[in-house]
Amino acid sequence: MSEVTLVVNGRKVSGAVEDRTLLVHFLRENLNLTGTHVGCDTSQCGACVVHVDGKAVKSCTMLAVQASGSTVTTIEGLANGADLHPVQAAFKENHGLQCGFCTPGMIMTATDMIRRHPDGLDEATVRAELEGNICRCTGYHNIVKAILAASKTMSKASKSKANKAA
Amino acid sequence: MYSVNYHRATSVADAVKKIKSGDAKFLAGGMTLIPAMKTRLAAPSDLVDLGHIAELxxxxxxxxxxxxxxxxxxxxxxxxxxxxxxxxxxxxxxxxxxxxxxxxxxxxxxxxxxxxxxxxxxxxxxxxxxxxxxxxxxxxxxxxxxxxxxxxxxxxxxxxxxxxxxxxxxxxxxxxxxxxxxxxxxxxxxxxxxxxxxxxxxxxxxxxxxxxxxxxxxxxxxxxxxxxxxxxxxxxxxxxxxxxxxxxxxxxxxxxxxxxxxxxx
Incomplete structure (x- = not known):
């Protein structure tokens, strides 16, 4: 057993876990943050993607003890109160989901992708970057549309902020 | 995954010291080792995490x-x-x-x-x-x-x-x-x-x-x-x-x- 301390969605949390506990199980079972899903359990599907220290990782392929001391953001931590995060809003607007199982991972991957491409994204890049996220409804078309729309809104927002600052 | 003991190494020398316990394996990013442990293809008794060693x-x-x-x-x-x-x-x-x-x-x-x-x-x-x-x-x-x-x-x-x-x-x-x-x-x-x-x-x-x-x-x-x-x-x-x-x-x-x-x- 080890003591794990994390900052999850801005809140300091800790718990004693078996060393073999995966980060995704710590989030779901100890913290009751069940928005992060376990799909394949073999590091391929991406339903479990969360951000650890600002980077998208597969939480089914990381031990909770490995992450101890880190800052974690899950799907529950994206929205600002009742206001959806721009990526969440774009998925809603573009119907970027069917059954919704892969959606938390898709949105966390998309948020990370947009952060790494602040000047905008094109369709080919989005599709290549979605390599590690599988939608078994095969609804990729609207997912890609949603990510492109969110990228546009967010790069516009950051540009107008920069303009105001200047 | 079978039970495992986790050790976080603070330096290369520390990692070398910690690897001596049981049937231990070094853990870097874990993108191969953790999936292998989940499917029980690998079952080390101990893991020595190299991921927090700044010098590496x-x-x-x-x-x-x-x-x-x-x-x-x-x-x-x-x-x-x-x-x-x-x-x-x-x-x-x-x-x-x-x-x-x-x-x-x-x-x-x-x-x-x-x-x-x-x-x-x-x-x-x-x-x-x-x-x-x-x-x-x-x-x-x-x-x-x-x-x-x-x-x-x-x-x-x-x-x-x-x-x-x-x-x-x-x-x-x-x-x-x-x-x-x-x-x-x-x-x-x-x-x-x-x-x-x-x-x-x-x-x-x-x-x-x-x-x-x-x-x-x-x-x-x-x-x-x-x-x-x-x-x-x-x-x-x-x-x-x-x-x-x-x-x-x-x-x-x-x-x-x-x-x-x-x-x-």
């Missing part, structure tokens, strides 16, 4: 000399601007590994210490004539890779960095398995002051190897056209549900052509 991280480029710390992630290799200038083939290779989330965690040291027969990095190390630096010694890549999942590393030996001189020309091309993105065949070619080297991953029955047929043809002329009509023997190549040895033999030549074209671009 980072990329240094000085002139043509490149040094990459062992726990530098694929993401950091793929996006290093200085490295991209002197050896774009290697940053390109890193950008092709797995997916973005895997690249955020997986490390170059972990990849070469694991020596998966279909991993990308071993081919680059061999073709670049890289030196593998450990806590005990420095080894030429030619002496480091020993076969399927086997290297020259001793139990308490840790890869700390890899270093190489960027060649005048280098290129990498791979035919990825459509599901796993591991190389079904990948070829890394270089042309440096010591001549031409061509290393093949994903195809050899015994892991990464240098192809003398490809090297001989490219030594005459370092162009894709030099590989027209060249054939590579299928003996000692892997055959599985994805591709027969003969199919892989053909892929070696096709990927080599693309790698040379990329190197000359």
């Amino acid at each position: 991280k980072g990329i240094k480029v000085s002139g043509k000399t490149v040094t990459i710390g062992a726990t530098t992630t694929h993401f950091d290799v793929a996006n290093d601007e200085k490295l991209k200038k002197v050896c774009p083939a290697l940053t390109h290779l890193a950008s092709l590994i797995g997916d973005p989330a895997v690249r955020h965690r997986g490390t170059i040291g972990g990849s070469i210490a694991n020596n998966d027969p279909a991993a990308d990095y071993p081919s680059a190390m061999l073709a670049l004539g890289a030196t593998i630096v450990t806590n005990k010694r420095e080894l030429a890549a030619d002496k480091f890779f020993k076969g399927l999942f086997e290297t020259a590393l001793k139990d308490d030996e840790i890869v700390t960095a890899v270093t190489f001189t960027a060649p005048a020309k280098a290129g990498y091309a791979k035919f990825p398995n459509p599901a796993s993105r591991y190389a079904m065949t990948g070829v890394f070619v270089t042309k440096g002051k010591d001549g031409v080297r061509a290393a093949v991953t994903g195809a050899g029955d015994d892991g990464v190897f240098r192809s003398k047929e490809i090297e001989a043809a490219l030594t005459k002329k370092f162009e894709a056209s030099a590989l027209e009509g060249v054939s590579v023997p299928s003996k000692n190549l892997m055959g599985d549900i994805h591709a027969s040895p003969e199919y892989r033999a053909n892929l070696v030549v096709v990927m080599a052509k693309r790698a040379v074209a990329a190197a000359n671009a």
